[in-house]
Amino acid sequence: MAECRIYNLAIFDLDGTLLDTLEDLMNSTNFALKKNGLPPRTYAEIRSIVGHGIRNLIDRAVPEGTEKSVADSVFEEFKEHYKVHCADLTKPYPGVCELLGRLRDAGVRVAVISNKADKAVQDLMHVYFEGLVDIARGEIQGVPRKPAPDGVLRLMGEFGMKREETVYIGDSDVDLATANNSGIDHIIVTWGFRDRDLLISAGAKVLADNTDSVFELICDQTV
Secondary structure (H helix, E strand, C coil), X not given: CCCEECCCEEEECCECCCEECHHHHHHHHHHHHHHCCCCCCCHHHHHHHCXXXXXXXXXXXXXXXXXXXXXXXXXXXXXXXXXXXXXXXXXXXXXXXXXHHHXXXXXXXXXXXXXXXXXXXXXXHHHHCCCCCCEEEEECCCCCCCCCCHHHHHHHHHHCCXXXXXXXXXXXXXXXXXXXXHCCEEEEECCCCCCHHHHHHCCCCCEECCHHHHHHHHEECCC
């Protein structure tokens, strides 16, 4: 069957959607906590607090009542450690590279926008997704983090895409809010950092359990 695009621009979240980054995030967080004499966080705890940017991750990882100067120190230690170790255990989710390739073959423009530091985003894109993504952006000074729509709208402008041509794909309540705030459709994947029930309670209407489903939601193969 011929492929007919429903959307011309697919904007993906990175952590929890394209890449399983959780163990490296946990290891760098716990390294920084230990360096400052603070208790470590479990895998489940890190999973529940990622998604709002690395500063927010650290602020939620340190014990309640931690002085700002200590949290600042943890943040700096985290950044230095993660800069070196961001790809130690990180890996693409099954089928993700194939999905990106299929979308590009179908004529869909592919972008990534993340709350991660932009340097880490560029490093990870080079390691895992070279040639598969048109533009990737991390946190940039002066551009509000997701769920603010600024980064998404900026990308849409660069591609010359309208809202009805664009879909946002993510794994969390933050991503759902990002799509809603941007006035575009969403696809929320269920393999990432949030549980399905939480996603539904947050208002997710379009969910995908695997990469084939994501492709079918973006490219209608029935015509």
